[in-house]
Amino acid sequence: MTTEQLIGSISPDRPLLVIAVKEExxxxxxxxxxxxxxxxKVHTTLALMTALAGGVHPSSLVNLGTAGALRPGLSGVHEVSTVIQHDLDxxxxxxxxxxxYGAPVELPHTGGVTLASGDSFVADGVLKDSLAARAHLVDMEGYAVAATAQRLGLPARLVKIVSDDADEGATKSWPVTVAECARALADWVAREL
Structure with a gap:
């Protein structure tokens, strides 16, 4: 069973919004x-390559989604400057x-926010503290979008909203905050795109 779904048609004059789940x-x-x-990362890469296999590419890829805060005081919407893989040595x-393999991907945004992507939901204070030395935020899809865009020569933007603190409470807070986060991401799209 696949979870991917393309809503609308890809065209070279519009960005493609890339999102992990329908709730976002x-x-x-x-x-x-x-x-x-x-x-x-695997689902994201496969979905992107399948959607773009027809040869029609968008003007850019814009990855929107929730992220865990790795450092104290982070909240709201952030555009990512650098994305790394935290689960690839x-x-x-x-x-x-x-x-x-898996070098950091630099993006054109200059805000200084680093995102760590990996295939595990970070809900552990010890792992969070370890990742905080290298990144500000953590997610599960951003690196796949940035690396795919880089491979295809497409511009990319990663826009993340803090949904939780990437600690033991994250599995309880994400379901509670996802609707509010989705509204903030929609507001960002309406303003910026």
Whole structure:
């Protein structure tokens, strides 16, 4: 069973909004195509490559979604400048193979926010503290969108809203805050796109 869904049609004169789950997309204004990918880097990459396999590419990819705050005081909407994979040991792989796999992806936004993406929902204070040394926010899809855009030569923007504190309370707070977060993301789209 696939969770991906393309709403609307991709065209070269409009961005494609890329979102993990329908709950995050529930208040988006109409007019722009939306790709719901499912959760995680693999689902996101597969959904994007499938949607773009027809050869028609959008003007850009805009990844919208919720994220956990890794540092105290972070709230609201943030546009990401750098995205890393927190669950791929790029240093070890470089030592083993002499090749760089999963290098950080730099984005044109200059706000200084680093996002760590991985295929696990971070709800552990110890892991959170470890990740906070390298990033401000954590999600499960951003790296896949940025890397796919980079591979295809498309501009990308990653826009994340803090939904939880990426600690032991995250699994309880995300379901409570997701609707409010979806409204804020829809407001950002209406203002910025």
């Amino acid at each position: 997309a529930q208040f988006l204004p109409g007019g722009l195509p939306v790709l719901i990918t499912g959760i995680g 790029t240093d070890l792989l470089l030592r083993l193979t002499g090749e760089t």
